[in-house]
Amino acid sequence: MSDPEELRLSRLHELGVLDTASEAFFDALVQAAAEVACMPISLVTLIDRHRQWFKANMGLAGLSETPREYAFCDHVVRACATIQVTDARLDPRFADNPFVTAEGGIRAYTGAPLILSDGTCVGSLCVLDREPRTLAPDQVRVLRHLAQAASLALEQRRDLVHQRETAEAEAVHARALEAEVQAQRQFLQRTGAIAGVGGWEFDLASQRVLWSEHICRIHDMPTGYQPTLAEALSFYAPEVQETITQVMDQAIVDGESWDITVPMKTAAGRDTWVRLVGAVETEGGVAVRLAGAVQDVTERKLATLAMEVSERRFRKLFQYSLGLICTHALDGEILSVNPATAASLGYEVHELVGRNLVDFMPPHRQEALFAYLTRICVEHTDTGVLDLIAKDGSKRYWRYQNVLDDDATEPYVLGHAQDVTEHMRTERTLVEWSTKDPLTQVYNRRYLGTLEHRDAAAAPWGCLVVDLDHFKGINDTHGHARGDEILVDAAAVLRAVCEEGDAVVRMGGDEFLVVLARPGRIPDVVRDIARRMAGREWAMSVGAAVAEPGDTMDQVIARADGALYTRRASERAARH
Helix, strand or coil: CCCHHHHHHHHHHHCCCCCCCCCHHHHHHHHHHHHHHCCCEEEEEEECCCEEEEEEEECCCCCCEEEHHHCHHHHHHHHCCCEEECCHHHCCCCCCCHHHHCCCCCCEEEEEEEECCCCCEEEEEEEEECCCCCCCHHHHHHHHHHHHHHHHHHHHHHHHHHHHHHHHHHCCHHHHHHHHHHHHHHHHHHHHHHHCCEEEEEECCCCEEEECHHHHHHCCCCCCCCCCHHHHHCCCCHHHHHHHHHHHHHHHHHCCCEEEEEEEECCCCCEEEEEEEEEEEEECCEEEEEEEEEEECHHHHHHHHHHHHCCHHHHHHHHHCCCEEEEECCCCEEEEECHHHHHHHCCCHHHHCCCEHHHHCCHHHHHHHHHHHHHHHHHCEEEEEEEEECCCCCEEEEEEEEEEECCCCCCEEEEEEEECHHHHHHHHHHHHHHHECCCCCCECCCHHHHHHHHHHCCCCCEEEEEEECCHHHHHHHHCHHHHHHHHHHHHHHHHHCCCCCCEEEEEECCEEEEEECCHHHHHHHHHHHHHHHCCCCCCEEEEEEECCCCCCHHHHHHHHHHHHHHHHHHHHHHHC
8 A cells, every 4th residue: 555645544444443432531631731731622633534533522512523624633644743823814724714714713723643653643632722822832842742642542542452352252351351451551651651640440340440650659659559449549538538439430320421629648648639530431331440540730729729818929920920920120130930931931940040131132122121120110010022032042022911019028020921932923924925025025015014113213214216217118028027037136136235124115016115224325225226237138217215204104205206207307308
């Protein structure tokens, strides 16, 4: 079988998982993915020939599959790579998708590929939101780990099913059961290490409890410890034991899964909080085992409790937080940062504390930092975007919402921000696409709006209006293809005379605009254009103007246009 797609479909169908019932482990994975990404929808999807089928579904109740042509995850499978979409309405791949255009449609999407051990990509673990969103790098990394866990689970599930079928055929039930238990132990240990979630299983016939290595660590028990049901429940207070017993009994009766968070005391006497997820598995319509996952959520639970009773400083911190948390003095000295802030800039926490924010800003933006410090001292709050330099030299952009805490002996600023670097890059790319002339690759007229905003508060500037002489005659004589070549050549000449901060704009037809950040260069630029035009079969006419205080861009361009026509008239008069 040489067709890669046919080979991929063959590997997918060999898994034997399509159109099977929901399973607790995959449900736990999508719940963990949704929680990590802070998105309401999470799926484990498998891409069949003509459809996308959901093995696990959180947030799209009543939907089990969609046509493949509308599946975001199909792009993940085709690329065999993680794909992140901040706003599907702005992505040409998805803008017309009915799941996007519908009322309350999908906006944000991030999918990590499900890759089997032989490299075959069969689906995706994805998270979705009905609002535009961008995941932080740490969130994307955890999503990939969870996708690895799902991939391992699919293959392990296939192997287990095959083992069971073989055992039934050979009528060696006892040996097959032991092999299955051992395979489950290895499976749970691998997934626990990858996803940070411990797996467990309780066989209803044998009353045997199976714990993964990670669950043993959660309970402060040695690796390999396998408790009885009574021993497993003994880590909980009597009232919690009663709750757990009730949900297990209910699951056996009506098939309902459960997801509860309860307190627990470990073997070492540590007070912790754990999240218990479980469901019943049936064979031939009969309940045969309970299985699920355990996650230590102590830090999150204690943080929630602390937030409810903490003093005013911490209430403000959580109220204004956008993900990255930093406190700094009124002179910009960094007092504390959380790990997410340090990771955004590529530093360790201790490398940032004690330094000044100005150390991480581009030189041309340092004045903006001082203006921000002045504003927040006066207004006690400030919002905006900071551009910073990461440890590797790359630029990072933080959208912040900060507040001054002046209740302390020494007032300081509580900083809360979100890393919007990828969003800013995407936005710049979209702006560039919409403002570039496709023929000459210089800017088009739409870019004038950007220049108008930029130059409204900028230093003096100047511009050149450039026309190609007798261009209509060139088109009429040599054809439009030759005309296009000359336009491209003219744009290259004009770009060559520009410096940083300058811009070349094709105004339409054979007319160009050169905006110069330093108007004093106009005479040199005009001479440079003439020098570069020497020997060409076509020529340019140039008109120049310098912006005066209070001028609009249209007024400056009009003066330059007038200068061009005055010059042409003078040249004609001189020839006659």
